[in-house]
Amino acid sequence: MNKFMNLIGVKARNALKIKIDTKIKNKVLNDYALLLDKEKKNILIQNKKDVNLAKKNKIKENLINRLSINPIKLKGIQVSIKKIVKLKDPVNVTLEKWRRPNGLNIKRVSVPIGVIGVIYESRPNVTSDIASLCFKSGNPVILKGGSEAINTNRILANLFRKALKKNKVNENYIQFIDSKDRKMVDIMLSKMDKFIDVIIPRGGKNLVKRVQDFSKVPIIGHLEGLCHTYIDKEAELKMATNIVYNAKLRNTSICGATETILMHEKIVKKFCNPILKKLEDNNCKIYGDNFIKKNYSGTLYPAKEKDWSTEYLTAAVSVKVVKNLKQAINHINRYGTMHTDSIVTKNKKTAAQFMTNIKSSIAMHNTSTQFADGGEFGFGGEVGISTNTLPPRGPVGLEQLVSYKYEISSQGKIRD
Numbered sequence: 494m495n496k497f498m499n500l501i502g503v504k505a506r507n508a509l510k511i512k513i514d515t516k517i518k519n520k521v522l523n524d525y526a527l528l529l530d531k532e533k534k535n536i537l538i539q540n541k542k543d544v545n546l547a548k549k550n551k552i553k554e555n556l557i558n559r560l561s562i563n564p565i566k567l568k569g570i571q572v573s574i575k576k577i578v579k580l581k582d583p584v585n586v587t588l589e590k591w592r593r594p595n596g597l598n599i600k601r602v603s604v605p606i607g608v609i610g611v612i613y614e615s616r617p618n619v620t621s622d623i624a625s626l627c628f629k630s631g632n633p634v635i636l637k638g639g640s641e642a643i644n645t646n647r648i649l650a651n652l653f654r655k656a657l658k659k660n661k662v663n664e665n666y667i668q669f670i671d672s673k674d675r676k677m678v679d680i681m682l683s684k685m686d687k688f689i690d691v692i693i694p695r696g697g698k699n700l701v702k703r704v705q706d707f708s709k710v711p712i713i714g715h716l717e718g719l720c721h722t723y724i725d726k727e728a729e730l731k732m733a734t735n736i737v738y739n740a741k742l743r744n745t746s747i748c749g750a751t752e753t754i755l756m757h758e759k760i761v762k763k764f765c766n767p768i769l770k771k772l773e774d775n776n777c778k779i780y781g782d783n784f785i786k787k788n789y790s791g792t793l794y795p796a797k798e799k800d801w802s803t804e805y806l807t808a809a810v811s812v813k814v815v816k817n818l819k820q821a822i823n824h825i826n827r828y829g830t831m832h833t834d835s836i837v838t839k840n841k842k843t844a845a846q847f848m849t850n851i852k853s854s855i856a857m858h859n860t861s862t863q864f865a866d867g868g869e870f871g872f873g874g875e876v877g878i879s880t881n882t883l884p885p886r887g888p889v890g891l892e893q894l895v896s897y898k899y900e901i902s903s904q905g906k907i908r909d
Contacts, residue, residue: 498680501635502688504665505608508633511663515582518629525625525656526574532652533567539644540617547641555746555806559615560642570621577625577873583895584631596906603895605631607690610681611876612637612704614696617645622874623693624653624667630894633666635689637681639696640673647671682708693889695877698804713889715880717804718748719830720862723821723847724764725838726757732859733837734768739861740835742775745807748878749833749865752804754812755821758784761814765789769812777808784814801828818843822850829853831880833865854879854886 529536540562547557562570583603590600609632613619620636627634638646650669657664670677681689686709694704694714701716722740724733740751756764765788769779773791780796781789800811801824815821825834835857836847848856855865855878865888867875872890879886885893 494674494676495680495684498670498677498685499688501668501670502608502685505633505635505668506688508663508665509605509608509631513631513662517660517662518582519578521628521656521660521662522574522578522625524659525621525653526571526578528652528656529567529571529574529621529649532648533564536567536645536648537562537564539648542644543617543642550641552641556615556641559746560617560645562617562645566618570618573618573622573868573874574625576868577629577891580629580873580891582629583891588897595908596903598902600900601897602900603897606894606896608633608635608688609876609894610635610637610685610689610692610710612678612681612692612694612696612700614639614700615642616695617642617649619695620646620649620669621653623695623876624650626874626876626891626894628653628657628666630891632894633668635668635670635681637670637678643671643673678703679707682710684709686710693877713877713879713881713885715748715830715832715878717830718750718832718865718878719753719802719804719828720749720751720832720865721753721755721825721829721834722751722862723755723815723825723834723836724757724760724768725818725821725836725840725843725847726759727840727843728757728760728764728837729839730764730767733764734771736835736837736859736861737768738771738775740863741772741810742777742808743861743863745805747863747866748804749863750806751835751862752810753801753824753828754810755824756785756812756814757818757821758814758816761785761788765812766791772810775808777810779810779812781812782814785812804830818846822847825851825853831882832878833857833862835860835862854881855888 586603588601592598611623653667654664689710692708692710692712694701780800781793782796796811831852833855834851834853844858867888867890870888875888875890878888
């Protein structure tokens with residue numbers, strides 16, 4: 494098994510040595526999008542196998558939703574690839590240049606990060622998104638998807654390799670570990686630091702925690718998406734209602750879904766019933782503190798300490814009343830996961846204070862947290878959302894998948 498994984502590592506390093514022209518990159522990506530359309534029937538058949546097995550194994554409904562692909566989702570995958578084609582190649586770009594008094598001409602130039610290892614669960618679209626983004630940014634990628642999506646991931650990865658082969662590009666720019674054996678993950682994390690430059694985990698808390706605990710390779714990733722929406726005393730009711738409903742219920746299984754609503758005490762009597770009733774009427778379970786309990790006329794479950802640090806990933810939300818902006822900021826910085834947090838207010842100064850002082854990688858004003866997505870940011874897609882304090886932070890798209898180096902030239906200068 495070690496030999497097999499080492500061979501994958503060697504192939505990836507060899508692929509990294511090959512520099513590919515932007516026109517060829519875009520041709521590969523366009524061919525891949527066409528293959529996804531041509532092989533649509535086969536992709537849906539393979540996905541059905543995964544979904545049926547997941548149901549048989551009694552996997553949670555929200556995970557099955559993530560796993561499922563239908564013609565609309567497949568069209569969305571193709572659209573993402575075509576958006577990446579249109580984006581500027583981020584490699585070999587002069588980011589900055591200057592001339593020093595000592596005669597040195599200095600340039601800072603973008604370069605690929607290197608070989609990227611991605612460990613992910615459930616979502617098969619991650620296979621196509623990451624393969625496309627890594628390829629365009631010049632980074633060979635080793636993909637280890639979850640066993641629950643192995644049939645779908647296999648066909649999506651093989652079709653990318655087919656597009657590479659058609660354009661006479663090293664197929665090993667994209668390698669998929671076609672195995673359900675979890676030991677493969679352990680080897681990637683602990684024994685492939687000579688081959689892999691960075692690991693990106695995409696999945697639930699347990700997977701990301703395992704990666705963080707055992708990886709000898711640097712990591713870009715987030716542990717959880719515990720997002721907040723704070724409704725300020727100067728919020729507008731209709732806007733707050735629409736934002737909260739969308740932030741919580743548009744898609745409950747994504748990491749950008751709001752999990753805790755904070756309300757300023759001065760607007761609770763007017764705001765809590767219309768906002769929370771709309772959620773409850775759409776089958777959302779509400780956990781609230783004592784202040785909410787006194788003011789909400791619907792069904793409420795008492796919030797416990799653990800609710801403030803729970804990522805529900807389903808139709809459930811915790812609601813807390815705060816005395817002021819400072820208390821809201823303190824709550825988010827204590828219980829949040831530096832993912833995405835939003836304030837609803839008409840007061841621009843209050844919004845600026847909120848966005849400056851929360852630790853989140855994505856801070857929002859009068860906006861649904863569900864916009865925490867690389868595609869929505871104009872990145873064409875994302876390999877994940879990073880909550881690391883060090884860069885990259887937030888959605889990791891094309892421009893975040895490059896590093897840089899300094900190129901120095903002179904007219905024979907020597908140092909005194």
